[in-house]
Amino acid sequence: MKNWSFYTSNEIKPLGWVKRQLEIQAQSLCGNLHKVWPDVRDSKWIGGTAEGWERVPYWLDGFIPLAYLLEDKELISVADKYMDSILAFQQPDGWLCPCEEEKRPSYDTWAVLLLSKVLTVYYQCSGKEQAVDALYKMLKNYHELLKNGTVKLFEWGKYRWYEGFIAIDFLYSRCGEEWLLDLARILKEQGMDYDTVTHLWERPMNWWRFDTHIVNLAMMLKSEAVSCALLGEQYTDKAQKHYDILEKYNGMPAGVFTGDECLSGVSPIQGAELCSVVELMYSYELLYAFTGDKKWAERLEKIAFNALPAAISDDMWAHQYVQQSNQISCIRFPGKSVFRTNNSEAHLFGLEPNYGCCTANFGQGWPKLVLSAFMHNGDNVVNLVPVPSVLQTEDIYISLKTEYPFKNTFEYTVKSGKDFTLTLRVPSFAQNYTVNGEKYDTDEVLLTFSAGEESVVTVSFDVTPVFAKRAGGLNTVEMGSLLFSLPIKYHTLKKEYERDGVERKFPYCDYEYYPETPWQFGFADTALEAEYRDVWETPFSSQNPPVTVKAKVKEIAWGYEDGYDTVCAKYPESRVGKGEITEVELYPYGCAKLRMTELPFCEEE
Numbered sequence: 001m002k003n004w005s006f007y008t009s010n011e012i013k014p015l016g017w018v019k020r021q022l023e024i025q026a027q028s029l030c031g032n033l034h035k036v037w038p039d040v041r042d043s044k045w046i047g048g049t050a051e052g053w054e055r056v057p058y059w060l061d062g063f064i065p066l067a068y069l070l071e072d073k074e075l076i077s078v079a080d081k082y083m084d085s086i087l088a089f090q091q092p093d094g095w096l097c098p099c100e101e102e103k104r105p106s107y108d109t110w111a112v113l114l115l116s117k118v119l120t121v122y123y124q125c126s127g128k129e130q131a132v133d134a135l136y137k138m139l140k141n142y143h144e145l146l147k148n149g150t151v152k153l154f155e156w157g158k159y160r161w162y163e164g165f166i167a168i169d170f171l172y173s174r175c176g177e178e179w180l181l182d183l184a185r186i187l188k189e190q191g192m193d194y195d196t197v198t199h200l201w202e203r204p205m206n207w208w209r210f211d212t213h214i215v216n217l218a219m220m221l222k223s224e225a226v227s228c229a230l231l232g233e234q235y236t237d238k239a240q241k242h243y244d245i246l247e248k249y250n251g252m253p254a255g256v257f258t259g260d261e262c263l264s265g266v267s268p269i270q271g272a273e274l275c276s277v278v279e280l281m282y283s284y285e286l287l288y289a290f291t292g293d294k295k296w297a298e299r300l301e302k303i304a305f306n307a308l309p310a311a312i313s314d315d316m317w318a319h320q321y322v323q324q325s326n327q328i329s330c331i332r333f334p335g336k337s338v339f340r341t342n343n344s345e346a347h348l349f350g351l352e353p354n355y356g357c358c359t360a361n362f363g364q365g366w367p368k369l370v371l372s373a374f375m376h377n378g379d380n381v382v383n384l385v386p387v388p389s390v391l392q393t394e395d396i397y398i399s400l401k402t403e404y405p406f407k408n409t410f411e412y413t414v415k416s417g418k419d420f421t422l423t424l425r426v427p428s429f430a431q432n433y434t435v436n437g438e439k440y441d442t443d444e445v446l447l448t449f450s451a452g453e454e455s456v457v458t459v460s461f462d463v464t465p466v467f468a469k470r471a472g473g474l475n476t477v478e479m480g481s482l483l484f485s486l487p488i489k490y491h492t493l494k495k496e497y498e499r500d501g502v503e504r505k506f507p508y509c510d511y512e513y514y515p516e517t518p519w520q521f522g523f524a525d526t527a528l529e530a531e532y533r534d535v536w537e538t539p540f541s542s543q544n545p546p547v548t549v550k551a552k553v554k555e556i557a558w559g560y561e562d563g564y565d566t567v568c569a570k571y572p573e574s575r576v577g578k579g580e581i582t583e584v585e586l587y588p589y590g591c592a593k594l595r596m597t598e599l600p601f602c603e604e605e
C-alpha cells in the first residue's frame with residue numbers, strides 16, 4: 001500500500017472555476033444555514049431546543065473547510081462560534097453530545113463518531129489545540145462507556161462504526177496510546193459486518209432497512225482502508241468486491257448507486273440520495289489516500305463532476321434529495337411516490353425535500369474535493385484531482401491553471417525549495433497525453449524538481465465522446481469524466497410555505513420543475529461531436545454549459561411509467577424512430593436539471 005496524506009486548508013487554495021463554485025456555496029444555503037434553518041440555528045448543540053444529533057456536525061463537516069479554503073473571516077467566525085459553544089458543553093468525564101447522562105444508553109452514538117471527524121477537520125483547518133484536547137477526552141470517555149457497557153453501538157452507530165477511525169487514526173499518530181487501538185477493536189466488534197449481507201444488494205426491495213441503506217453503503221466502502229492498519233489487519237481491497245456488486249445491480253451512469261433511500265436497482269427512474277453522493281466522494285478520497293490506487297480517483301471525478309452538481313440548483317440554494325438519470329420533471333406526485341421508500345417530494349429542488357439530512361450534509365462535497373487536489377508522501381506529491389488550485393507549503397509551490405474537466409490543458413507553475421517528485425495521474429480515457437510537448441503512454445508521469453528550481457510544465461490530452469452501454473439496451477454518452485444528457489427546457493414554480501415550524505421562503509424555498517420541450521427520443525446515428533465553450537460564472541450552468549456534444553436523434557414513442565404522467569417509463573414502449581433525424585446538443589449531466597441520459601438506439605420501422 002502506498003499511503004498518501006492530505007494537505008490542510010492552509011496549504012491548498014482553490015483557483016478558477018472551483019473557487020467560484022466554493023464562493024457560490026458560501027453565498028447560498030450552506031453559508032447561511034445557521035441563519036435560516038432551525039435544526040442548525042436553534043440546535044441543542046449550541047444550547048437551543050432543535051435537533052441535537054447529526055445535523056450540526058454534518059453541516060460543520062463541510063462548512064469548516066469551506067470557510068477556511070476561502071479564508072472568509074465571517075464564515076470562520078461562525079465556525080469558531082459553533083465549535084466554542086459545542087466544546088463549552090463538554091462534561092467533566094469527557095462526554096460532548098447534547099444528551100443528559102441518564103439518556104446516554106439510548107442515544108445513538110453515531111453523533112460521537114461524526115463529531116470526532118468534525119473535531120479533526122476543525123483542528124486541521126484552525127490549528128486550535130483545544131479541538132484535539134476535546135477530541136481526546138471525548139474518545140477516552142467513549143472508550144470507557146463502550147468498555148463498561150453503558151453505551152453500545154446500535155442502529156446508525158452500528159452501521160457507521162468505521163467513521164470514528166479518521167479521528168482515532170489522527171489521535172493515535174499524535175499520542176500512540178494503546179486505549180485507542182482497544183477502542184478501534186470494540187467499534188469493529190460491535191459494528192456491522194457488511195460481508196454477511198451482500199446478497200441483499202442484488203435485488204432491490206421496497207422496504208427500508210439499514211443494510212441496504214445507500215448512505216451507509218457509500219460510507220462503508222472505505223471501512224477496510226481506514227481501519228486495517230489500526231486493527232493490525234491486511235488490506236484485501238474489499239472495497240472493490242463490494243463496489244462490483246453494488247455497481248452491477250444498482251449502478252447509475254453518474255458514478256453513484258441508486259438508493260431512494262435503499263438500493264433500488266439499475267432503473268434510470270430510481271434515484272440516488274445526495275448524502276450518498278458526497279459520502280461516496282469522501283470514501284473514494286480516503287480509498288485513494290490509503291491505497292494509491294488510481295481507479296478510486298477516476299471514480300471520484302465521475303461523481304464530483306456529474307452527480308454532485310446535478311442535484312443542486314445553479315445558485316446552490318436548493319437541492320434534491322434524490323436525482324434520476326432520466327428526469328423529465330420534478331413535480332410532486334399527487335399519489336404514491338415512484339420511489340421505493342422516499343416520499344412524493346424527494347426529487348423536488350428545495351430546502352429539505354423528503355428529509356433534512358442532505359440539507360446539512362451536502363456542503364462537504366466541493367470543499368473536500370478541493371482538499372484532495374494534491375496529496376503528499378515524503379518528498380512525493382501527487383496531483384490527484386486536477387482542478388484549478390494552488391499548493392503552498394514551506395518548501396513547495398505549485399499553481400495549477402486549468403479549466404478541467406471542461407477542457408484538457410493544464411499549466412503547472414512550480415517553485416521548489418527542496419528536491420521533490422510530482423506525480424501526474426494519466427486518466428484511462430486520455431489520448432495523446434503530452435507533457436511539455438513530449439508524448440507519454442504510461443498511466444502516470446513522474447516529474448522531478450530540484451531545490452531552487454522554478455519551472456512551468458504544460459500538459460494536454462484529448463478526449464473523444466463515446467457511447468457506453470446501460471441496462472435494458474439503453475446507452476449514455478460520455479467524454480472524459482463528464483456524462484452527457486439530452487437537456488429538457490423547463491420553467492420552475494416557486495413554493496413558499498411553512499411546515500412543522502420550518503419556513504420555506506425565497507431564496508431558501510422549494511421549486512417544482514415543469515418540462516417545456518420534447519424528451520421522447522432515441523439515438524439515430526453514432527456520430528458525436530464535442531463543442532468547447534467558455535466556462536461561465538456558474539461553472540455547471542444550466543443555461544450556458546461549458547461544453548456540449550452534438551448528437552443525432554429521432555423521436556420515439558417512449559411513454560410514461562404506469563400510474564404517472566410526470567415520470568417517463570423505465571424503458572421505452574417503442575424504439576422505432578419516427579420522422580426526420582434531428583441534431584441536438586447534449587449538456588453535461590450536472591448542467592441538465594431536467595434530462596434524458598439513458599437512451600436507446602432507434603430501430604427501423
Ligand SMILES: [Zn+2]
Nearest residue numbers: 273275357358
Ligand atoms: Zn441525505
